[in-house]
Amino acid sequence: MPKVVTRFAPSPTGFLHIGGARTALYNWLFARHHGGDFLLRIEDTDKKRSTEEAIDAILKGMRWLELDWDGTAISQASRADRHQDVALEMLANGKAYRCYASTEELAEARETARAEGRNFRGDLWRDRDPAEAPEGAPYSIRIKMPREGEVTIHDAVQGDVTVKNAELDDMIILRSDGTPTYMLAVVVDDHDMGITHIIRGDDHLNNAFRQYQIFEAMGWDVPVFAHIPLIHGMDGKKLSKRHGALGVEAYEEMGFLPEAMRNYLLRLGWSHGDDEIISTKQAIEWFNLESVGRGPARFDFDKLDNLNGHYIRECDAERLLSIVKSGLENTLDRALERAEIDRLSRALPALAERAKRLPELVESASLFCNTRPLELTETAAKQLTDDVLPVLEKVAKELEAVTEWNGPVIKAAIMSFAEAEDLKLGKVMQPIRAAVTGGKQSGDLVETLEILGQDETIGRLRDRVAA
Numbered sequence: 399m400p401k402v403v404t405r406f407a408p409s410p411t412g413f414l415h416i417g418g419a420r421t422a423l424y425n426w427l428f429a430r431h432h433g434g435d436f437l438l439r440i441e442d443t444d445k446k447r448s449t450e451e452a453i454d455a456i457l458k459g460m461r462w463l464e465l466d467w468d469g470t471a472i473s474q475a476s477r478a479d480r481h482q483d484v485a486l487e488m489l490a491n492g493k494a495y496r497c498y499a500s501t502e503e504l505a506e507a508r509e510t511a512r513a514e515g516r517n518f519r520g521d522l523w524r525d526r527d528p529a530e531a532p533e534g535a536p537y538s539i540r541i542k543m544p545r546e547g548e549v550t551i552h553d554a555v556q557g558d559v560t561v562k563n564a565e566l567d568d569m570i571i572l573r574s575d576g577t578p579t580y581m582l583a584v585v586v587d588d589h590d591m592g593i594t595h596i597i598r599g600d601d602h603l604n605n606a607f608r609q610y611q612i613f614e615a616m617g618w619d620v621p622v623f624a625h626i627p628l629i630h631g632m633d634g635k636k637l638s639k640r641h642g643a644l645g646v647e648a649y650e651e652m653g654f655l656p657e658a659m660r661n662y663l664l665r666l667g668w669s670h671g672d673d674e675i676i677s678t679k680q681a682i683e684w685f686n687l688e689s690v691g692r693g694p695a696r697f698d699f700d701k702l703d704n705l706n707g708h709y710i711r712e713c714d715a716e717r718l719l720s721i722v723k724s725g726l727e728n729t730l731d732r733a734l735e736r737a738e739i740d741r742l743s744r745a746l747p748a749l750a751e752r753a754k755r756l757p758e759l760v761e762s763a764s765l766f767c768n769t770r771p772l773e774l775t776e777t778a779a780k781q782l783t784d785d786v787l788p789v790l791e792k793v794a795k796e797l798e799a800v801t802e803w804n805g806p807v808i809k810a811a812i813m814s815f816a817e818a819e820d821l822k823l824g825k826v827m828q829p830i831r832a833a834v835t836g837g838k839q840s841g842d843l844v845e846t847l848e849i850l851g852q853d854e855t856i857g858r859l860r861d862r863v864a865a
């Protein structure tokens with residue numbers, strides 16, 4: 399097999415769509431699996447709808463997902479001259495012809511075809527002599543589609559798909575203003591970029607038959623097509639705004655890790671036995687087009703959450719710390735102090751066990767920041783009634799006397815205090831927890847106190863007494 403070259407060819411009209419991200423991922427994996435190239439082409443020919451911001455959003459989304467492309471991103475619009483040359487070459491070779499029909503004539507012919515139950519092929523000038531056109535009249539260039547036979551595309555995902563050539567219209571390849579149509583631009587670019595495999599959404603399957611004819615007309619190799627089913631929402635309907643987040647950046651904001659996203663998008667339409675957790679390294683090793691499903695995949699946030707939880711737990715300690723640190727610095731609007739960072743690095747492994755999304759983790763980690771006096775949740779406030787405040791005061795004193803601040807010593811101090819006061823352990827622990835955490839989700843209390851440190855713990859207890 400010659401070197402594999404794939405491409406992702408988004409139209410920059412908004413954000414990086416979640417379905418587009420999956421298409422990009424499959425192209426990337428396929429190229430990486432085969433040691434080939436993965437190219438990026440921005441299909442920015444629709445000047446009215448393409449914006450710089452949308453291009454930036456796509457590049458940003460790709461970078462966030464760590465889908466690195468080879469070479470520089472190619473702008474389709476910048477290649478218009480080349481597209482035009484190809485149209486003229488097709489004209490010169492008799493594979494295309496000039497069409498002088500006006501918009502009105504075409505509309506009329508379309509109407510007649512419909513009334514007669516025929517396919518409209520736009521072929522008013524196919525067999526006419528251009529000399530019949532008025533001097534200097536504007537014309538577009540149309541491809542001369544074959545009328546006989548049929549074409550079978552051996553789609554790597556859909557299997558063999560056959561279309562009768564008679565169903566194809568003589569589509570315009572170059573408009574009368576000299577601009578290329580999308581259908582022409584895609585084929586010329588795919589050829590010039592040396593694309594061997596076109597992996598894209600199955601909403602482009604019909605286009606493949608029209609594009610095939612341009613490849614043929616130019617005598618170019620036709621790439622392998624692989625049309626992947628679209629993503630549907632949980633309700634089985636095509637993914638749309640109603641289903642919520644469509645852009646990749648929304649997933650970054652919701653606190654998903656890029657590796658979790660890759661794993662999720664990979665499984666959304668591709669499988670490897672019963673494996674759910676598939677690292678990127680394994681994905682590169684295993685990815686193939688044969689195992690892409692033929693049915694539409696359903697988007698499922700619970701699955702994504704579970705995978706994200708897995709990757710949060712797997713996350714390298716330093717990276718997780720830096721993510722949480724910047725999250726906290728954002729919410730607190732200040733830099734974290736050394737002591738806070740130290741507490742975080744000790745607390746994070748346990749916190750990571752429970753988190754599904756990063757904001758949740760940041761929220762639970764905020765417990766370890768200097769934010770005295772803490773705000774109390776309603777539940778915590780209810781637990782800190784007047785009659786427990788003397789207990790807190792005494793326990794603070796007891797903990798102040800501790801000379802070696804570590805788990806077993808702290809625990810022993812609290813237990814002996816409870817015993818001396820003739821209180822059930824819970825009656826002591828519960829108000830301590832409420833005062834020290836303010837009611838935030840927290841794990842093992844003694845461990846929390848240990849990590850918070852002696853001064854901070856006593857400070858938080860005394861804040862309540864003083865309040």
Ligand code: GLU
Nearest residue numbers: 407408409441584598602
């Ligand atoms: N620009 C097209 C789109 O965003 C993709 C074209 C292609 O992959 O051939 O849907």
